[in-house]
Amino acid sequence: MSSMGDAQPGLWTRSRQRVYAEITAVAMELFLTNGFEQTTIDEIVVAAGISRRSFFRYFGTKEDVVLGHFIADGAVIRDQLEQRPDGEGPWTALRGAIFALDEGADDERLLAVSRMMYQTPSLRARSIEKHLHWYDDLVPEVQRRLGGQADSALQARAIxxxxxxxxxxxxxxxxxxxxxxxxxxxxxxxxxxxxxxxETPAGPSAAPDA
Structure with a gap:
């Protein structure tokens, strides 16, 4: 039987996740309606009914509202990758793992968010930064599928x-x-x-690979 002390952390975590989701939902509606750069943090906190201090408990920057899930996505893809059949090569396994992440997605909303991200320099830069965290999640399993030798680490990172x-x-x-x-x-x-x-270019002007 769980004690009251055991139940409290779980309740706190669920409450925090609920508030995080509520702020995210409110902010995303403002971003998609008014534009990311045009929407201020003050507007978000007013619409969400929270303080600026509360906002920064959950998000380091405005960009993190849109892209906060990117780091966690790496762990989800890793889990999917580890479940792929051992007979699959790294390219096929990674492709399958990434598509599994996208199952059930709302394509219309995803398209709207993608447009916003690619049209906003700060979001684009932040997305690249967050994707770098995927290396730690994915490289070990890719390296294992390449045979696990020490010299396969570079190849795994390249893939x-x-x-x-x-x-x-x-x-x-x-x-x-x-x-x-x-x-x-x-x-x-x-x-x-x-x-x-x-393909090797044909003709006398084609230079050999260095």
Whole structure:
């Protein structure tokens, strides 16, 4: 039987998560309606019925309201990656793990948030910074799938870096095209561009690789 002392941390955590979600929902509606840069923290706290001090208990910056989940997404993708069949290579396994993260997403809202992010320099820069945390989550499992040798660490980091870059580029193209095709189509096209064997230019002007 749980004691009262055991129950309190769980209740506190749930309360904090609820408040975090409520502030996020209020702020995102303001961002999508009025624009990210046009919306101030003062407007957010008034709409959410909290103080500025309370806002900064949950978010370090205004950008974190939009992108706070990015770091946690790395751990979710890692868990999905570890569940992929051992017979899958790292590229296929990573692709499957990332698509699992997107299941059930509201594409219309995701598109609106993506447009906002790619059109706002501070959000774009912050998203790249947060994606860097994914290396710690994903590289160990990718390295294991490469055989686990010490010299595979660099290769594993390169693969994860390519995946992150392809996801970023695909998201931007998807946003610019107003989501005319599924996001995964853009992601696959970006991956194919990297994984396709490099073609050697023909003719006497073609210089050999250094």
């Amino acid at each position: 994860v870096g390519c995946i992150i870059t392809c996801l970023d580029i695909a998201g931007e193209a998807w946003s610019v095209d107003d989501g005319v095709e599924p996001l995964r189509n853009y992601f696959d096209a970006a991956l194919d561009a990297i994984r396709r064997p490099l």
